[in-house]
Amino acid sequence: MSAGERGGEAVLAGLDDEQRTAASAVSGPVCILAGAGTGKTRTITHRIAYGVHVGAFAPETVLAVTFTARAAGELRTRLAALGVGGVQARTFHAAAMRQLRYFAPQVLGGPMPPLIENKLRVVGNAAARARLTTDRTSLRDLASEIEWAKTTLATPEDYPARAAAAGREPPFEAAAVAQVYASYEAAKSRDGALDFEDLLLVTAYALEEHQQVSRQIRAQYRHFVVDEYQDVNPLQQRLLDAWLGGRADVCVVGDPNQTIYSFTGADPDYLLGFADRYADAEVVKLERDYRSTPQVVGLANKLIGQATRRKGLPGLRLLGQRAEGPAPRFAEHPDEPAEAKAVAAACRALVDAGTPASEIAILFRINAQSEVYENALTDAGVPYVLKGGERFFERPEVREAVLLLRGAAAGGSEPGALVPTVRDVLASTGWVEHRPPAGGAARDRWQSLSALVDLAVDLVAENPALDLPGFVAHLAQRADAQHAPTVQGVTLASMHAAKGLEWDAVFVVGLVDGVVPISQSLARPDAVEEERRLLYVAVTRAREQLTLSWSLARNPGARRSRPRSRFLDGLAPDAGAALPARKPKKAKVVLDGEAGELFERLRAWRSTAAQAASVPAYVVFPDSTLQAIAETRPATLRELAGLPGIGSRKLELYGEDVLATLGS
Known part of the structure; x- marks a missing residue:
């Protein structure tokens, strides 16, 4: 056995059978379906190291792309520990930036243009030219719509039709968004600037249209690894195809059960259809979960097992490899402050018993839910860290x-x-x-x-x-x-922000219908299923202790009538009056006293608004949103915006009318 073969065997020695199969597949198209906690990063770094040791490829010919700078840094760190240097591990944008900066004189006729790192100023000017009245929230939503359009390769001209087909809810009429989009693109051209989406688009164009550029880049990079492939969008796939240039030396890694970014343009069909696209692809499933106890794994499997069966590659069923742990807990509370107080008390008890605060997380669906937990943790004397704040x-x-x-x-x-x-x-x-x-x-x-x-x-x-x-x-x-050290505090994070992270103890909170799944998703079955996958991601963040909770009212003293999340049906115990089953979707809302009068007043207003817009009443607001408004009686637009089902577009269209109805 040669020295390279011995080195390769040493690299494979610590892997399980499935990881070893994936790591030793170093040629041709390879698809690794890696479930939560199954060691995907370990597998792909060992695959690269094995390929280098056995001479399947030279390290400088490998380009590994992922979605965050931290994940790319982790790949480089692990490869260095395996004795492999020279591999380019970067985000899509960082890889495109490096290549475009070098080839800009050939492609653009000059040096690399300046980069717009924040779209809001340019989008704001474009919105003003379109005579739209905006605030910071609607500007962010406009910028997000432009980013979605560009990542899905939609032009300003075809944006309205593409947005309607995708079920988008833009902050303004689609035609107005298209006008802002076109004005934004024109302003960039006048200023000679690029945005982050342009980095990928122009780099792909350079490879597609400039033979000298494509020959040089494709000679440099011959083997590709794509992490989190379920999150790739059409623009990223176009760049990947341009890099490949018809070759098939690509290894993709992903988990269909963790597809949670469709709203940003991510398209899981690239992962699901990989074996169809490459008929000779080797598909390897990693299902041994080394992160979570069998109890957490069992709950995660039951949750995702209720999902509508999807076409394409087979799903994953996790197999817990750790020792037994405590059963997941389910907790119901009368209102949100009571829920937050109970969770904070549980965090205090865990810290007092020796669990580091940094090994505890509280996960919620929307960022607006964090405030009540910040207050409760402060009252309990528990330090916390709000993920998603300043770097x-x-x-x-x-x-x-x-x-x-x-x-x-x-x-x-x-x-x-x-x-x-x-x-x-x-x-x-x-x-x-x-x-x-x-x-x-x-x-x-x-x-x-x-x-x-x-x-x-x-x-x-x-x-x-x-x-x-x-x-x-x-x-x-x-x-x-962007690899921050651990800060000693309980992590407060949205379910989206928690992806890729893990803690010893996790509290998943606010599990009521209209929040999980979010009310905007209820009209589309595929969107509801994405919400289920989001909850699955939250559940699989827990190593040992998992608590799922909900509250029957938003505020103390309000009617306790909010149904728990439909995703808990068949998971949470139904014994006793303390755990009522979810209400049927069309159950009649019954409110007493002033709240009941306000609810009927809001329904009458909604009927008029729906007739004026020629849409069904539920499109204006569902009964659950009207109920929340009647119970909480918001006095300002900001308070109204904090309720489930009130997005920026609904706030702009109906906010003032709702407040006027409440005050009449």
């Missing part, structure tokens, strides 16, 4: 600390003194270890700086010889990869 390395206190550490590193450091030195440097900013402030911004600042100390402690445990210059270099690498 860690862009926080002012972190930037200041890194500058100070860099300055201290310039003077050298003593071996074995990294942690005390980091503590001393941070103390000069006013940080005091073991004395966190009571809350608010000061607490956030303290947690950020404490995370740097904790990172230093962890790194020294792995490498006792690490000095301050090495630590500063490590921080720079993490900043480039």
Whole structure:
């Protein structure tokens, strides 16, 4: 056996049978169906390392693309640990940026154009030219619509028809959005600028239309790996096809059960139809779940097993590999504050029993649900981190600390003194270890700086010889990869933001119909199924302890009539009056007193609005939304926007009329 073969066997040694099959498939089209917690990153990095060791490809000819800088950084880190350097692991946008910057003189006749990193200003000017009245929320929605159109390769001219076919709910009439889209594109052309979607589009164009460019890029990159392939959109697929140039040396990795980004343009049919597109494709299923206990895995399988059967590649049924754990808990509460208080108390108990706060997460469907949990955790004295906020390395206190550490590193450091030195440097900013402030911004600042100390402690445990210059270099690498250190706090995150993460204990909250599934999805069965997959993603984030909860009313004292999520039918126990079955979809809403009068008044207004718009009444607002409005009686547009079923478009169309009806 040659040295390369021995190295290859060593790479495969720690893999299970299915992972080994996938990792040793190093030629031709390969599709790896990897369920949650089945070790997909381990598998694809070992596949690349195995291919390099056995001579199937040279590392510099491999391009691995994924969706986040952190995931790309993780690929590079793991490959380096396997002794493989030179592989390009990047996001789609980073790979396109690198190639287009090099070939811009040939393709564009000059240097790389400036990049629009935030569309809002340009979109706002385009909306003003279209005489649309906008606020920051509607501008964000307009920008999102333009991004969806560009990722699905829709032009301004065909946007209205494509949006209608996709069931989009744009913030303005589709024709107006198309006008803003066209004006936005014209403004970019006048300014000679590109946006992030243009990076992919122009790079694909360069490969398709410039033979010298395509020959050079295709000679460089001959083997491709695409992570999270279920999330690829038509624009990304076009670029991938351009990179391949008709070749078939591509390995895709994905999970049909975690398709949750269709609203951004992602198209799971590329994954589902891979074996049809490549008749000789090798398809490998990874179903052994090493993340979660059999109890969590069993619940996840039951949840996704209720989904409508989809065409294409076979589904995945997870097989729990860990030791037995506690059964998932189901909890019903009278109202949302009571639910939040109970969850915060449970978090407090877990932390007191020794579970690190960073190993606990509270997951919800929409970001607006976070506030009540922020308040409850603060009252319980439990630190928390809101995922999706400002990036860690862009926080002012972190930037200041890194500058100070860099300055201290310039003077050298003593071996074995990294942690005390980091503590001393941070103390000069006013940080005091073991004395966190009571809350608010000061607490956030303290947690950020404490995370740097904790990172230093962890790194020294792995490498006792690490000095301050090495630590500063490590921080720079993490900043480039957007790989933030662990901050000691319970994670508050939306279900979408939680994808790719995991915790020891997970609380999935707010599980009522109209929220999970979200009310906007109820008119389309495929959208409801995507909501089920979103809940599946949330459930499979838990390693050991899982709690699913809901509340029967939004506010204390309101009628307790909200039905729990339909996805819990057959999962949560139905014994006792405390766990009522979900109401039939057309059940009559019964409200007492003033709330009942308001509900009837709102129904009368809705009937008039529906007749004026020539649409069915439920298109204006379903009864569940009217019920929520009647129960909470919002006094401002902001309060109204916080209710389920009130999107920015509905708010613009009907918000003032609803408030007027409530006040009449």
